[in-house]
Structure formats: structure tokens, C-alpha cells
Amino acid sequence: MGLIEDELSEVRKLCEHTIQGCKLVSCVQSMIRAEIQRTNFKKIVICIQYPKDYPNYPLLIELKSKTFSEKLLAGLTTVVEQEAKKYLGKPQVLKVLQFVKAFIDEHPLACCYDEINNLKKNLNGSQDELKLKQKTSCLYLKVFNECYYLTSKVVIPDQYPDVVIKFEDIQSNFSSTFNRHIIAQVKEIVRRCVEPPLRKPKPNEPLFKPKPSLEKAVFFLIDCIKRLPKENCQFCKTKCFPDDPSLVVLDENSPDHIERVYCGHLYHQSCLFQYLKTPPFGNKRCQTCGQKICHPKWSLSDKLAEDRWAHEQARERELAEVEEFFK
Structure with missing residues (x-):
């Protein structure tokens, strides 16, 4: 058996047993296709082809996902290709699959990539901040409008968007009445994205599916600070x-x-x-x-x-x- 045949045999034997959440769909010389999944929303399909003169050249890699941003996938593909180059002259497939799995596990906020980028576009003040903490899957928001401010910690659960995000330590220098309103309203925005409406569904109405709530909820907080003091x-x-x-x-x-x-x-x-x-x-x-x-x-x-x-x-x-x- 040649090197590629040996590697394919090893991938079939070890892939699903050593990489949690990895499902091998196809494993032949013309194409290796695997699905790597942590949750329903954190799932990447990786397609691998062998180049000529393998393993002296890196694998040809394509990443697909229905939930991750295309821009994120393009950047991740480049990083994965660089990772494959570290193993020139050696088997690369399992190393690449392990790397993609590790990326999903170590970057829980990757599933919110587009939402986070859209929110940053609305933070146009010199003191405004949206800091990411990948290890704890949290965002730290600071928004200012002249002398008014609002800060909050946003916790993104692993099962997002099927589970509600949590807003902790929401603080502002509005009156207590408006603070209560802001907290109640942002919780309601998140709830409506995750829980089906209480009313009876209409005939032929599509089945309710949870949808991402981060951008909508955080934008509400940003809008409160940017709009209310001037109204x-x-x-x-x-x-x-x-x-x-x-x-x-x-x-x-x-x-x-x-x-x-x-x-x-x-x-x-x-x-x-x-x-x-x-x-x-x-x-x-x-x-x-x-x-x-x-x-x-x-x-x-x-x-x-x-x-x-x-x-x-x-x-x-x-x-x-x-x-x-x-x-």
C-alpha cells in the first residue's frame, strides 16, 4: 500500500474515535469529506483533496457551513492551509481535522462573527468598546454618549442561539425607571428570539425556530444610549x-x-x-x-x-x- 492508502486507512480507523463530534462522510483518494460539529449551530463541513506530489505539498482544503460566516470560513481556510504546511512530508489529514475541531472548541464566539462585526459598526464613539473574551464566551460592552454611558457583560451560551444569551451587570447613569425598562426590554427581545409566541399558531404558519438574538439585543442597548439623551x-x-x-x-x-x-x-x-x-x-x-x-x-x-x-x-x-x- 502507498502512503495515501495507508493514511486513508488510518483516518477511517481513528477519525471518529479520536476527534469528538467528527463524522466521516467520505474517505476515498479523490475526496475526504468530514462533518465536525459541536452544537447544531457550530458545524463545519471540511472537504479535502490530495494534491500531486503529496505529502510534499499541503492538502487542498475547502470549508463549508450553513451557520458560520463566509468571511470567517475564508480566513479559517487560510489558517488551516498554513497548519497543513507544518506537516509537509508527513500525513496531514488527521492533523487538519483536529485543528478545525480545536478551533470550534476554543472560539465559541465564532458563530456570532457577523453579528459582532455589525455591532462594532454602530460603535462610533471614541470611548465605545465591544471586547471579546473567547475563553469565557463573553462580550463586554461600553457605550457612551457625551456624559451618558451604559456598560454590560453579555454571556453567550454554548447552545446559542437555541438558548437565551444573558446580560449581566447592566449599568447606566439613566434614572432607575429607565434602567428597569432597559433591562426588561432587552430580556424580552432575547426571549422572543428563542421561545415561540404564546398565541396559538395560525394555519400553515411555519414551525417556530430559534434565531440569533445577539445583534438585535445589543443594538437595542446601543440605541438607548445614542438616542435617548437627545430625544x-x-x-x-x-x-x-x-x-x-x-x-x-x-x-x-x-x-x-x-x-x-x-x-x-x-x-x-x-x-x-x-x-x-x-x-x-x-x-x-x-x-x-x-x-x-x-x-x-x-x-x-x-x-x-x-x-x-x-x-x-x-x-x-x-x-x-x-x-x-x-x-
Whole structure:
């Protein structure tokens, strides 16, 4: 038997037993094809061909994946080819398969390559950061907008995207009300990507499949810092957040307290109440986006709000008549 035949025999014998998660699909001289899988989302197919004058020349390698980025695969292919060159004159196949398996195991964030790159494009501040920690499968986010900031640790589970990512130590210098909103909203964004909706599926509706949530959730955090400090009250059109975060009104009963309505736009509390308790009544909508306004601090029905407004108007007319009488 020649060197290639001996190597093929060794690959058939050892591949699936020594490389965890490796499945040998084809192992003939014209093509070696193997699937290396850690999870459903971390799977690479490697196709190997022998060049002329092997093993004095490196293997011809092609990497394929339905989940890993094409750009990442192109870079990994180059690295794998360089690895094969280390073993010129020797069998290379098992070494290459082991190298690809080690890459998948040691780079848990590789499955988020495109998402991470897209997020970095939105970090345009000089102090903004998105640091990767491959060993712990974590991201560390820092976002700034002048004096406002937000930081968070993002933990990517091994079974991502089938399992929710975790946001730990979310901190910002917004008010406690907005911090609670940010934390609750980002958790809800992640949940909707992983868990099927509670409603009954419609006829012929495709079966729910978990989808990547990292980019969508982290972009929400970035957007909060980049957008909210500059947003105006939708009623009085003045800036809601002061330039100095220490001057943010923390008293939730204050007329100047900043309120966020269901659609995401901001109002001063006094402006919101003034808008809701004056006509026209019925399906009051945001003055900017047109969505119906919902807020936990406003529980009056449209009819009760209209009745109260009518009562106030009647009282004002009575007072005006009394004043007119004594003139």
C-alpha cells in the first residue's frame, strides 16, 4: 500500500474515535469529506483533496457551513492551509481535522462573527468598546454618549442561539425607571428570539425556530444610549434629558419626571397627563409615530377622562360667570 492508502486507512480507523463530534462522510483518494460539529449551530463541513506530489505539498482544503460566516470560513481556510504546511512530508489529514475541531472548541464566539462585526459598526464613539473574551464566551460592552454611558457583560451560551444569551451587570447613569425598562426590554427581545409566541399558531404558519438574538439585543442597548439623551418630549418639544446626568429628575411623581410610553417615545409627566386629559378623547395616539399611547400611570378610561374634562370646563365657566358678576 502507498502512503495515501495507508493514511486513508488510518483516518477511517481513528477519525471518529479520536476527534469528538467528527463524522466521516467520505474517505476515498479523490475526496475526504468530514462533518465536525459541536452544537447544531457550530458545524463545519471540511472537504479535502490530495494534491500531486503529496505529502510534499499541503492538502487542498475547502470549508463549508450553513451557520458560520463566509468571511470567517475564508480566513479559517487560510489558517488551516498554513497548519497543513507544518506537516509537509508527513500525513496531514488527521492533523487538519483536529485543528478545525480545536478551533470550534476554543472560539465559541465564532458563530456570532457577523453579528459582532455589525455591532462594532454602530460603535462610533471614541470611548465605545465591544471586547471579546473567547475563553469565557463573553462580550463586554461600553457605550457612551457625551456624559451618558451604559456598560454590560453579555454571556453567550454554548447552545446559542437555541438558548437565551444573558446580560449581566447592566449599568447606566439613566434614572432607575429607565434602567428597569432597559433591562426588561432587552430580556424580552432575547426571549422572543428563542421561545415561540404564546398565541396559538395560525394555519400553515411555519414551525417556530430559534434565531440569533445577539445583534438585535445589543443594538437595542446601543440605541438607548445614542438616542435617548437627545430625544425631545413629544408634547412640548423640549429636550427631555439634561446635559448633566446628575440633574435627571429621579422623583417619579414629579411633573418633570421623564416618562416612556409604549411606542418608546418620551414625554414629561406633566406633558403626558395634559395631553391625555384634554380632547379629542378616544384612542389617544403618540404625536410622532401615531401608535396608541399606553402608560401604567394613566389608567383612566376615555369616558371617565372626558367626563372629568367636561366637569372642569363647567366649573371654569361658573367661576368666570361669578367673576363677571362682581365686576
